[in-house]
Amino acid sequence: MIDQISNHFNKYKQKIQRVAVQLDNSKKWLQVDQYLTRKEKVIIPVPYFFTKGQIQHMVNVSGVDTVICGKNASLLWQSFGFEIIACLENAVLLNRKLVNPPILPKATHKITFTSGTTAEPKGVCLSLKHIEMVSASLAKVTTHFRVKKHMSILPLSVLLENIASHYSAELMGIEVITPSLQELGLMGSSQINIESLVNTIVKYQPDSLILMPQMLKMLVVYIQSHIVDLSFLKFLAVGGAVCSKYLLQKSHQLNLPVYEGYGISECGSVISLNTDKNKRGYVGKILAHQQIKIANDGEILIKGPLYLGYVGEAENKDEWFYTGDLGQLTKEGDLKIIGRKKNTIINSFGRNISPDWIEAELMARPEILQAAIYGEAQPYLTAICVTQTDAENVQIAIDIINQTLPDYAQVKNTIISDRFFTYDNKMATSSGKIKHQQIFNHFKTQLQENYANTTHN
Numbered sequence: 001m002i003d004q005i006s007n008h009f010n011k012y013k014q015k016i017q018r019v020a021v022q023l024d025n026s027k028k029w030l031q032v033d034q035y036l037t038r039k040e041k042v043i044i045p046v047p048y049f050f051t052k053g054q055i056q057h058m059v060n061v062s063g064v065d066t067v068i069c070g071k072n073a074s075l076l077w078q079s080f081g082f083e084i085i086a087c088l089e090n091a092v093l094l095n096r097k098l099v100n101p102p103i104l105p106k107a108t109h110k111i112t113f114t115s116g117t118t119a120e121p122k123g124v125c126l127s128l129k130h131i132e133m134v135s136a137s138l139a140k141v142t143t144h145f146r147v148k149k150h151m152s153i154l155p156l157s158v159l160l161e162n163i164a165s166h167y168s169a170e171l172m173g174i175e176v177i178t179p180s181l182q183e184l185g186l187m188g189s190s191q192i193n194i195e196s197l198v199n200t201i202v203k204y205q206p207d208s209l210i211l212m213p214q215m216l217k218m219l220v221v222y223i224q225s226h227i228v229d230l231s232f233l234k235f236l237a238v239g240g241a242v243c244s245k246y247l248l249q250k251s252h253q254l255n256l257p258v259y260e261g262y263g264i265s266e267c268g269s270v271i272s273l274n275t276d277k278n279k280r281g282y283v284g285k286i287l288a289h290q291q292i293k294i295a296n297d298g299e300i301l302i303k304g305p306l307y308l309g310y311v312g313e314a315e316n317k318d319e320w321f322y323t324g325d326l327g328q329l330t331k332e333g334d335l336k337i338i339g340r341k342k343n344t345i346i347n348s349f350g351r352n353i354s355p356d357w358i359e360a361e362l363m364a365r366p367e368i369l370q371a372a373i374y375g376e377a378q379p380y381l382t383a384i385c386v387t388q389t390d391a392e393n394v395q396i397a398i399d400i401i402n403q404t405l406p407d408y409a410q411v412k413n414t415i416i417s418d419r420f421f422t423y424d425n426k427m428a429t430s431s432g433k434i435k436h437q438q439i440f441n442h443f444k445t446q447l448q449e450n451y452a453n454t455t456h457n
Contacts, residue, residue: 001028001089002035005068008086008093009039015065015095018104020058021157022046022069022077023091025178029156032068033166037128043110045157048181049423049430050113050121056080057120058113061312063101067094105308105315112159112265114430123311124265130305134268135167137287141273143172145235145257151177151206153184153197153215159269160239161210177204194218198228208235212432213243213360216258220250221366230256237261237273241433242337244360245281252277260284262337264323266307266316271323272335282334292335298326299341326354343436348379351408355381355436358401358409365397370421372439373411378451380412384443391416413450415443 009016019041023029036043044062046055046069058064059080067077074084074092082094104111109128113121150169154161156178165176185196192215201209211219216238223230236251239261251258262283263270267290274284286292290304300323309315326338339356346352355373362371362383370386387394394414402410421427421434427442428434440447 001091002031004086004088005032005035005093012066012085012095015097016041017066018042018044018062018064018101019066019068020044020046020064022048022067022073023156024048024070024180024182025152025156025184026180027178028089028091030166030176030178033156033162034170037109037166040109042104042108044123045110045112045159045162047113047121047157047430048155052076054121058123061102062111062123063098063104065096065098065101068092069094102312104311108308110159110162111311112162112269114265125308125311126265126268127305127308130268130307131163131167133289133305134270134287135163135171137289138164138168138270138273139172140288141275141284142235144275145208147172147174147207147235149175149177149204149206150208151179151201151204153179153186153201153209153211155181155186159265160263163269164210164237177206179204192218194222198222198226201230201233202228205232207233208237209233210237210239212240213238213247213363214241214432216243216251217247217363220247220254220256223254223256233257235259239263239270239283242339242356242360244357244364246361246364248280250364252280262325262335264302264321264325266321267302267323268305268307271302274334279334282330282336284335285333286335292329293320294327294329295322297341298328298338299323300325300327300335300337345373345375345381346377347375347381347408348377353381353409358383358405358411359434361401361404362398362411365401367393367397370417370434372421372434372436374436374440374443374447381410382413382415382447382450383411384415384417384439386417386420415446415450417443 019036071092077094082096085095086093105125107127108125110126111123113123152161152165169176179200184200185193236258238258243260259274260283261273272284272286274282293301301320303320306321324341326341328336339354343355358373359371362368367389368385372384373381375381385394398411423430427438
């Protein structure tokens with residue numbers, strides 16, 4: 001397929017500068033990514049869960065002129081004004097003429113789009129030099145795991161998986177296995193068939209994987225009730241959201257080599273990675289190419305190679321990047337994530353409470369699939385919980401967790417949700433992070449009634 005693409009790129013040389021890639025996980029995805037990198041094209045991976053409207057926005061603001069997509073997506077791109085210029089092996093190459101494409105920051109190599117907490121996706125422009133520095137730092141801190149075979153179980157359009165499976169793997173000479181999303185059991189933005197995922201892991205027996213915390217939880221619950229040999233795994237990186245200490249402990253009890261990391265797209269996806277099993281609850285030391293400091297209010301600030309700017313906005317000129325996350329550093333330089341700064345709850349007694357860690361501890365329990373903590377300007381906290389069991393079992397789990405929390409951070413009331421918080425119902429981001437305000441708005445009446453009718457000391 002690369003030979004076919006190369007022939008057409010030579011033919012349309014002046015017309016091909018910014019290339020959107022919308023393909024299923026496969027070797028071809030990586031080959032296309034590597035080819036476009038060599039040709040110094042701007043690469044724009046299309047998140048597999050984006051709606052038509054979000055893709056249209058992405059196309060307009062970034063000035064996509066060429067698309068490589070699966071055949072079943074060609075009609076969508078034709079509706080955006082693209083014309084098919086070649087039918088490839090299980091893929092299609094499309095192009096459109098742009099007279100005045102939007103200006104991008106100089107040295108833009110890849111634009112990673114994330115929906116975040118807004119309706120319109122935001123494009124983060126990254127340079128190749130930045131990505132290569134992240135990849136080199138990752139290679140340095142993970143060499144001792146002796147990974148020879150990595151399997152992509154996140155979509156390759158996700159920046160973290162993209163960096164690990166392309167740039168870092170290429171640098172370390174690691175074989176990358178790329179099953180289709182269907183074979184992995186991934187459906188939509190947040191649904192996973194865990195049995196399919198486990199079967200695929202067992203089938204290919206990789207040394208390493210990257211998981212989101214919810215995927216790790218589902219894996220832990222599954223192997224607790226099934227006989228599964230995963231002893232071939234050497235390194236499981238978990239990131240994307242806060243992972244509870246309890247879940248990490250359970251993972252290690254099951255001999256899963258899980259290590260927590262931390263990162264943000266603007267910093268090239270990875271900021272730190274823990275490689276010491278004995279330091280559960282920490283996301284490790286900052287990668288070698290960056291610097292870190294904690295502001296007076298606890299916010300994490302990062303210095304080093306940063307994003308070039310957002311698509312459609314001014315170039316980034318800041319020396320330090322304000323992450324919006326709260327954290328602590330040990331004397332040894334290990335970083336602990338407390339939660340999101342904007343999520344901090346100040347209760348009616350003036351106590352500052354980070355809901356992220358309480359939510360992580362709740363979701364580490366098998367009875368609670370998702371949780372959102374509410375309590376701004378209130379005397380106590382309420383947990384809105386998604387569960388597949390009954391309220392009594394959820395309460396038992398909360399009572400156990402409360403024993404580990406200070407009084408002001410304990411959950412005193414519970415609301416059971418009858419549906420998951422998902423990207424589709426606008427109560428979670430594309431990466432699975434819950435949108436607190438949208439959830440609180442949905443349960444506004446119940447929250448008001450609870451605080452009006454209940455008194456807690």
